[in-house]
Amino acid sequence: MLGPVILAASRSDKMRRFVSAAPGTKQVVARFIAGETVEQVVPIVKDAAAKGLEVTLDVVGEDITTPEQAAAARDAYLDLVEHLADLGLGARAEMSVKLSMFGQSLPSPAATLNGGPSGPAPTFPGGHELALANVRPVVEAAAAIGTTVTLDAEDHTTLDSMFAIHEELRKDFPQTGCVIQAYLFRTEDDARRLSEAGSRVRIVKGAYKEPASVAYQDKAEIDKAYVRILKILMEGDGYPMIGSHDPRLIAITQELAHRAGRKLDEYEFQMLYGIRSDEHLRLAAEGHRMRVYTAYGTDWYGYFMRRLAEKPANLLFFLRSMITKG
Numbered sequence: 001m002l003g004p005v006i007l008a009a010s011r012s013d014k015m016r017r018f019v020s021a022a023p024g025t026k027q028v029v030a031r032f033i034a035g036e037t038v039e040q041v042v043p044i045v046k047d048a049a050a051k052g053l054e055v056t057l058d059v060v061g062e063d064i065t066t067p068e069q070a071a072a073a074r075d076a077y078l079d080l081v082e083h084l085a086d087l088g089l090g091a092r093a094e095m096s097v098k099l100s101m102f103g104q105s106l107p108s109p110a111a112t113l114n115g116g117p118s119g120p121a122p123t124f125p126g127g128h129e130l131a132l133a134n135v136r137p138v139v140e141a142a143a144a145i146g147t148t149v150t151l152d153a154e155d156h157t158t159l160d161s162m163f164a165i166h167e168e169l170r171k172d173f174p175q176t177g178c179v180i181q182a183y184l185f186r187t188e189d190d191a192r193r194l195s196e197a198g199s200r201v202r203i204v205k206g207a208y209k210e211p212a213s214v215a216y217q218d219k220a221e222i223d224k225a226y227v228r229i230l231k232i233l234m235e236g237d238g239y240p241m242i243g244s245h246d247p248r249l250i251a252i253t254q255e256l257a258h259r260a261g262r263k264l265d266e267y268e269f270q271m272l273y274g275i276r277s278d279e280h281l282r283l284a285a286e287g288h289r290m291r292v293y294t295a296y297g298t299d300w301y302g303y304f305m306r307r308l309a310e311k312p313a314n315l316l317f318f319l320r321s322m323i324t325k326g
Contacts, residue, residue: 052284054291061299070103090146103130150177181206182226195236202241234260
């Protein structure tokens, strides 16, 4: 019952100020956010690699309001690429990006909307072309050092634009990945299309507040959809990336991969930094590719609130920390 309330709060500036100022917040945020700067994250990446783990790095932030902020997000990722190049880890350290951070929700430039030098009016509203222009150099830079980028899924209104950008990027960088969310009704069709295209696809349950008109609301129904989509991905031509901490879904993944004749390096598990770290190591020790989704940066609020909404234990941990510090 609390999940939807917390997700709604993730969009509230008033709640952002309250949570940021609350006693104990910093302690709990550190559980999910690896640091504020790329320099703080590099040792974590090195440590993960030494333990046989892989990582995908996310510079947290979304809902930017100006083209200058979008350009700054692009530059933050380009700085991350430079640091990854020095580590020489190749595809063991990739990146995840949210297109909202690259300007996807901003108004389109007038020249683009009216035709002009930028060509005909865009198919998608807002800053679709701006997001594509900002993310492309990041994808290019990633490819140059032997790694890649995955486009994170956000709320359902952004997905057609995200998938179109994904398709465009894959023309030159076919290793570019994307994320699909099991709780959305549309996702089984998306999975079939992406699987046939041989794409890298991360499947997650979904962490945004979505209406009943587009998404399953019941946990059992979401789990059933997740398994149906897993079957599609495992039987297809793509590279499945299983984003889940659920022991039952992990076991089902292993069984479906076995039935599909997939080798251990033909799919991977992905889990969040700070959650079930012992399971990260167990799966890696069994020979699985295990990638840790590692977020860092100063604009942590939206990401943090979705982690609280996903699991009551996370919220209880936060509340206990507030009481203790208070």
